[in-house]
Amino acid sequence: MNEEFFSSAANVIAFVVIFYMVAVGIIYLVLFLISGPKIKREKYLNREATIEEMIINHDTYPISILVPAYNEEMGVISTVRSLLSLQYPQFEVIVVDDGSTDQTSSKMITQFGMKKIDIAMRAHFPTKEVLDVYQSNLFPNVFLLKKENGGKADALNAGVNFSKYPYFAAIDGDSILERDALLKTMKPIIDSGGMVTATGGSVRIANGSTISKSVIEKLALPKQPVAIMQIIEYMRAFLIGRLGLSRMNILLIISGAFGVFEKSRVIKVGGYREKTIGEDMELIVRIHRSLKDEKSKQRIEYIQDPVCWTEAPSTLASLKSQRVRWQRGLAETLWTHRKMMFNPKYRGIGLFSMPYYLVVELLSAVFELIGYFVIVFGIFFGFIDTQVALIMLAVTVMYGSLISSLAVLLEEWTYHKYPELKSVCILFFWALTETFWYRPIMVVWRVEGLLATFKKKADWGNMDRKGISED
Amino acid sequence: MQWVIASLVVLLVIQVALFIYILISKKITLNYDEKVETLYQNLLPSYIEIVQDTSQLEPRLPENKKYRKDVVEKLLVRLSEVTAGEGEKARIRKLAETTLLDAYIKILEKGSWAERVNTLFYIEDFGMISIKDHVWQHLGRVESDDENEEYRQTLRVLATIYPEKFLTFILEKDTISESLAKELFRRLDEGSLMEMEKRTSGKTPIAFKLAFIVLCGEMKLNQHLPFVERCLFDEQKEIRLKAMKSICSYQYFSKTEQLKEFFESEHWEERMYAAKIAGVMELTKYRDHLVDTLADPVWWVRFSSGEAISKLPDGEILLEYVASQNEDAFARDMANQMLTTKATGLRG
Numbered sequence: 107m108n109e110e111f112f113s114s115a116a117n118v119i120a121f122v123v124i125f126y127m128v129a130v131g132i133i134y135l136v137l138f139l140i141s142g143p144k145i146k147r148e149k150y151l152n153r154e155a156t157i158e159e160m161i162i163n164h165d166t167y168p169i170s171i172l173v174p175a176y177n178e179e180m181g182v183i184s185t186v187r188s189l190l191s192l193q194y195p196q197f198e199v200i201v202v203d204d205g206s207t208d209q210t211s212s213k214m215i216t217q218f219g220m221k222k223i224d225i226a227m228r229a230h231f232p233t234k235e236v237l238d239v240y241q242s243n244l245f246p247n248v249f250l251l252k253k254e255n256g257g258k259a260d261a262l263n264a265g266v267n268f269s270k271y272p273y274f275a276a277i278d279g280d281s282i283l284e285r286d287a288l289l290k291t292m293k294p295i296i297d298s299g300g301m302v303t304a305t306g307g308s309v310r311i312a313n314g315s316t317i318s319k320s321v322i323e324k325l326a327l328p329k330q331p332v333a334i335m336q337i338i339e340y341m342r343a344f345l346i347g348r349l350g351l352s353r354m355n356i357l358l359i360i361s362g363a364f365g366v367f368e369k370s371r372v373i374k375v376g377g378y379r380e381k382t383i384g385e386d387m388e389l390i391v392r393i394h395r396s397l398k399d400e401k402s403k404q405r406i407e408y409i410q411d412p413v414c415w416t417e418a419p420s421t422l423a424s425l426k427s428q429r430v431r432w433q434r435g436l437a438e439t440l441w442t443h444r445k446m447m448f449n450p451k452y453r454g455i456g457l458f459s460m461p462y463y464l465v466v467e468l469l470s471a472v473f474e475l476i477g478y479f480v481i482v483f484g485i486f487f488g489f490i491d492t493q494v495a496l497i498m499l500a501v502t503v504m505y506g507s508l509i510s511s512l513a514v515l516l517e518e519w520t521y522h523k524y525p526e527l528k529s530v531c532i533l534f535f536w537a538l539t540e541t542f543w544y545r546p547i548m549v550v551w552r553v554e555g556l557l558a559t560f561k562k563k564a565d566w567g568n569m570d571r572k573g574i575s576e577d
Numbered sequence: 578m579q580w581v582i583a584s585l586v587v588l589l590v591i592q593v594a595l596f597i598y599i600l601i602s603k604k605i606t607l608n609y610d611e612k613v614e615t616l617y618q619n620l621l622p623s624y625i626e627i628v629q630d631t632s633q634l635e636p637r638l639p640e641n642k643k644y645r646k647d648v649v650e651k652l653l654v655r656l657s658e659v660t661a662g663e664g665e666k667a668r669i670r671k672l673a674e675t676t677l678l679d680a681y682i683k684i685l686e687k688g689s690w691a692e693r694v695n696t697l698f699y700i701e702d703f704g705m706i707s708i709k710d711h712v713w714q715h716l717g718r719v720e721s722d723d724e725n726e727e728y729r730q731t732l733r734v735l736a737t738i739y740p741e742k743f744l745t746f747i748l749e750k751d752t753i754s755e756s757l758a759k760e761l762f763r764r765l766d767e768g769s770l771m772e773m774e775k776r777t778s779g780k781t782p783i784a785f786k787l788a789f790i791v792l793c794g795e796m797k798l799n800q801h802l803p804f805v806e807r808c809l810f811d812e813q814k815e816i817r818l819k820a821m822k823s824i825c826s827y828q829y830f831s832k833t834e835q836l837k838e839f840f841e842s843e844h845w846e847e848r849m850y851a852a853k854i855a856g857v858m859e860l861t862k863y864r865d866h867l868v869d870t871l872a873d874p875v876w877w878v879r880f881s882s883g884e885a886i887s888k889l890p891d892g893e894i895l896l897e898y899v900a901s902q903n904e905d906a907f908a909r910d911m912a913n914q915m916l917t918t919k920a921t922g923l924r925g
Contacts, residue, residue, distance in 0.1 A: 147690050147691060148690075148691055149691060150689070150691040150692065150695065151691040151694060151726075152694075152698060155702075156694070156698075156726055159733075159760060163756070164759075164791075165755075165756040165759060222917070223914065223917035224910070224913035224914050224916070224917045224918075225914050225918070226876075226880075226907065226911045226913070228876050241918055241919055243919070246919035246920070294724075296756060297723070297724050297726075297729075298723075298724055299754040299755070299756060497581055497585075500585045501585075504585060504588045504589075507592060508591070508592055511592050511595050512595070514599065515595060515599055518599055518602070518603060527600060527603055527604060527607070530596075530599050530600055530603060534596050
């Protein structure tokens with residue numbers, strides 16, 4: 107009796123998981139069909155020509171670049187140097203040292219010949235105390251704020267308080283922007299006459315490639331399978347997921363690695379929320395919420411061009427820490443804004459985007475974990491039909507690899523594709539193996555992240571870095 | 578069960594097909610780019626000679642039309658980037674018109690969206706006047722949306738190579754944004770700009786008027802300064818503000834005594850621009866007004882006043898005095914900021 111019950115239950119669970127996987131696969135396919143035509147249409151577009159005018163145009167709004175930093179002595183100098191080589195008419199770089207215990211500030215002060223200045227600072231939001239403000243003697247548009255430790259969101263809020271331009275870009279200390287990144291990212295804002303309130307571009311993984319002074323000198327795949335898998339994941343997430351959602355104006359994430367925001371809108375919604383890990387996503391959801399509450403026609407847009415390069419964790423320990431944080435951030439944001447979920451007042455955001463992030467992005471780990479248990483234990487103890495187990499396995503393999511293959515296709519249609527034929531073979535090969543090693547590991551970590559949500563403590567979560575720019 | 582297996586097989590076949598497709602198309606593209614690059618390197622010396630007018634002998638171009646178009650385009654783009662002389666530009670235009678005209682007409686009629694947009698940029702870069710009627714016809718086929726790059730570029734091309742038709746068209750539109758209007762007006766010749774000034778006095782959409790006022794200052798068009806000065810006293814606040822912004826760019830204004838009333842305006846933007854103008858023109862007679870606005874309730878007015886004082890000949894002494902003696906804490910803070918900070922400038 108018991109055996110029969112377990113067998114039936116296992117088979118029912120197996121079918122639920124199969125149904126879930128197929129449904130998620132179809133959603134991704136639909137997003138691919140939405141994003142694919144746009145990428146294909148712009149495949150041969152001469153992007154330099156479209157931004158040329160912006161360099162001389164007085165309507166290209168000046169922009170403040172915020173670099174929140176906590177114990178970033180290894181990378182902060184090269185990040186600021188690369189920002190200084192950006193092609194943009196007028197910008198300021200504001201490094202916010204959030205109470206680092208290393209030499210972050212002293213390195214900045216020495217390298218850029220900085221001196222202390224007095225500032226009549228506006229306080230749009232309360233933050234931990236700003237202890238000192240420095241300005242570079244060599245580059246008057248480089249500033250350093252030294253403040254008490256308050257977390258990344260608090261550091262960003264302090265940067266917004268200090269900034270003087272109408273738009274600001276938030277960039278992670280370990281990211282490198284392409285030389286024309288600001289022009290490309292500001293283009294939708296300028297072309298729309300301010301109707302776009304926030305933009306972000308594709309973030310690509312720099313491991314394996316050579317970057318010098320914000321220019322990609324050699325594009326190549328890394329050797330570590332873990333880094334290659336993350337490249338495939340990023341392609342899938344950005345080129346299919348984010349572009350698809352952005353085209354429907356229901357995108358909920360502008361990556362914390364690099365995004366541009368209209369300052370007045372961010373001030374209006376109260377700035378970054380301090381007690382959360384996913385402050386980047388949380389802010390976007392709040393902006394959407396305020397736009398819908400106001401019935402504003404402003405929108406949030408994503409551009410498919412890779413504008414920001416970041417270093418992917420190459421060790422399992424740092425990858426685990428990153429994924430646990432992402433999952434916690436996602437869970438916290440969805441919980442904070444749970445009233446928007448299935449709420450018709452928020453249209454696409456409430457009826458599709460929030461449920462999508464809940465069911466597809468957050469809970470997929472739980473469904474997949476159940477799936478793996480059913481396959482392994484079901485076959486081992488004979489609870490489920492071998493055929494059902496095989497179908498589950500096949501669906502799992504197909505689900506992952508087909509979507510990844512489509513992402514590789516889209517990448518081939520974008521700018522900065524890998525130049526060698528063998529890169530396509532490598533990407534396809536690793537995409538096929540994903541189900542057997544990478545996904546199970548991710549699933550376990552993501553479930554851990556879900557459980558860790560209840561701990562409720564925000565920290566910086568820095569990872570060990572080797573540095574991505576040769577500059 | 579069989580249908581499940583069949584579906585999985587279909588999915589597998591799709592993936593394999595996708596893999597083969599990507600490999601083949603990538604290989605074809607790599608080969609094509611390599612060939613165009615080789616042709617470009619071979620032809621570059623001859624084209625340099627033609628553009629520099631040291632030779633009239635046109636080199637033999639590839640028979641294949643696509644190769645020919647792509648390689649000539651690449652050559653002319655490169656040469657346009659490094660040449661500035663009128664004679665050289667004229668020769669580039671002639672080369673473009675002899676080799677690319679037919680291909681460009683065909684692309685405008687039947688090309689893909691990206692091809693058409695690229696072509697419109699090249700037409701403008703090479704100054705291909707002989708294609709102007711085709712571009713004019715093309716405008717009728719393009720979706721007239723400000724955010725459509727093709728529409729924007731078609732208008733830019735027409736403003737550059739066909740200003741008379743462009744003006745007739747644009748002045749009947751009322752949906753173009755101010756920033757696009759500025760981009761377009763920047764391309765007009767003096768005659769067309771005078772025509773614009775006449776028209777903006779009439780019932781032109783306000784976006785055009787605002788764009789034109791600001792552009793006059795940005796391009797320092799002295800012949801239009803009286804018009805901008807008149808706009809300073811317009812009934813509409815928006816027009817007055819744009820005129821003040823324009824004056825900041827001109828860095829000149831003939832009736833400086835009239836600036837006083839702007840320092841006392843109820844609108845903070847006018848007080849801010851008054852301070853900016855006093856700063857860029859180093860108008861020491863407004864020293865006391867600037868000290869007053871240094872204690873303005875609005876941060877932007879205080880900031881602009883501080884910047885303006887720092888530009889005055891005795892600015893530093895004045896700021897030191899305010900920092901130590903002024904009874905207003907905001908004024909003291911701003912004066913201190915100006916004394917310790919290097920100016921990075923703010924656009925008007």
